Amino acid sequence: MSRFQVVSGKGGTGKTTVAAALALALATEGKRILLVEVEGRQGIAQLFEADSLPYEERKIAVAPGGGEVYALAIDAERALLDYLQMFYKLGSAGRALKKLGAIDFATTIAPGVRDVLLTGKACEAVRRKDKQGRYSYDYVIMDAPPTGRITRFLNVNDEVAGLARIGPIHNQAQAVMRVLKSPETAVHLVTLLEEMPVQETADGVAELRAAELPVGRVIVNMVRPHLLDEDALRTASGGRRKEIAKTLTRAGVTGSAALVRPLIEQASEHAQRVELEREQRAVLADLDLPTNELPLIGEGVDLPGLYDLAVELRKQGMGDEAGQGVGA
């Protein structure tokens, strides 16, 4: 498994949930995972039922396997001040820049600087090592911007390296691109079995490939159980209504005659949906990528639900495999 796992997806597909579940899944015994958020929505804190995350790496969960998950909400402004401090020891000058509006300019207006800072901070965490030369985090998981923006977001450093042709920003941008285009990185796309998210996933994969960014997996989220076979249904609509009514009565349902029509209608809608899902699965299969499926959690994902999804991901081979991922 790549050490930097970027999770993107169309809005509403649950990418934050999948990123969090993936972090838990990878956190087997002794492992340290960093889960980073870049859109300032505090979605991770909400999922883990914690207070809003500050701009610091903070332990947020201990996984079932005994590993630890840290979380960080990257703040572009603070990240920029960090950089200034790191490269120029600009303690008070940094504050002066802020007063002048330069920091605001850089993080909200200047093209791409914000994205440079966010990707740069994440890559720094990926590369960071402790005194013994071990990686500080075995894996870094990013809850990334949505599919429509992900390629531009990850590729921003290429653009910046072109704009700022010399200087430390140029060098930094190139260093980040080296991590992002290496096998150390994998970009996963979360989708639902619906037409628009699947189409967007296909477009996103094409864009990522064109930009030579490493595409990881497709993760189909909120997959509903199939309760009834479509073939059985075709039989049902073919004149077994009376039989079904009788059977309903036998099963203890009163007023069954009036229920047969709506029940069969619901089943036919279900069959229609299954058919649409089958079509979408075929589109996804054409992408020729490893695919995972996560079940729908009806009530919305709460903390126990998140752990369930992590177990599911491990079952599907997305957990940490022994002997992998720990580098020195």
Added chain:
Amino acid sequence: MRAGTEPGTDARTDAGTGTATGTAPVLDTDALLDDPDIRIIVCCGSGGVGKTTTAAALGVRAAERGRKVVVLTIDPARRLAQSMGILSLDNVPRRVPGIESAGEGGGELHAMMLDMKRTFDEIVEAHAEGERARAILENPFYQSLSAGFAGTQEYMAMEKLGQLRARNEWDLIVVDTPPSRSALDFLDAPKRLGSFLDGKFIKLLMAPAKMGGRAGMKFLNVGMSMMTGTLGKLLGGQFLRDVQTFVAAMDTMFGGFRTRADATYRLLQAPGTAFLVVATPERDALREAAYFVERLAAEDMPLAGLVLNRVHGSDAARLSAERALAAAENLDDIGIVDQTTGKAGLRDPADSAVTSPEDPESPPSPARSEDTQDADTEPEADAVSVEQLTAGLLRLHAERMQVVAREQRTRDSFTALHPEVAVTEVAALPGDVHDLAGLRAVGDRLATDSAPAGAA
């Protein structure tokens, strides 16, 4: 197509899962669309809730009710764009063919897809002379800026809305908001850009160009050289020169930007604008919707109501989930004579309720449905007993009733927080919308609070 099912009976009246929502007023969509004083409808909400579809459906309905409408979409799914006949990304409103207007005035629908860069370029071209415009358009800093950084899309959407309104060619402009990283962005964008343009930093950057050499500017120039020194080290000298050239060249346009941003903001607050918050009956979407409602109130923006998309119901709502499941289990007991695989694993798609008892050679495997592909041609050779079939129908119904109850609870908690917000429910459609007929169907549902035909 998460909702994925045909409309059923309105959950609120039939599901019997609670009474609290009876207090929420119903949004009268047609009254809103017909009101000649309403000139702008803004659809906002979190990603993936059907904002763009809602905007398009409102546009179709308003046009067919006789109004001259333009729909401004930001980033529509390709097929939805095609459904309205917009194939080219040319930033110009195009008339949508196939609108059947009932009104005597002859309604029309126009639609356009926002081209962010084109909109930005147009502003430059409109406000700068030929040579200067070319210098700006060719500046690498400008090219990056206009191609899209955080906030540009939001700003350009507002700019375009202001332009369309100023042309005064349409009775009604329906706009869907960009898929912002946060709910605030589209409201904040004009202000943020405005405050940036008024900022000290920009003034500093522009200082040499504006008043280079003038006495009394020493302090500024000292500050400037400190700044440029630092930024030059960080970004490289060429980058900074590009920024300076760009800022100087844009100088004349900045006043206009600020003025227009303020005007658009005031336009949104005016009584001729109506905001619709779009959501689905799911926890996260409604949490975001509540946030929008509060935010709009704080900004004095006129909220018309909440559009609740993909609501489920059931025509068999008098049969509760519990009783349906109990009946299904009774049938399992009847059906199971010599094997024990009759129970449907609710969480395991491979272990379906309809494993054939008559066919012990067919193991419950994903390939099973292909194995029984021929069963429907010879009904006597039933792959499925009537008990199993009926149990399957009952389990499916139980699942539907659970969805209905869950959606009702989520909705109730929203209504408890914001009882004043008028709501219209849109019953779930079986598939995605890709033509005018589909948009019309959504429009019908928007206007009738989803009491679909055939509802009990």
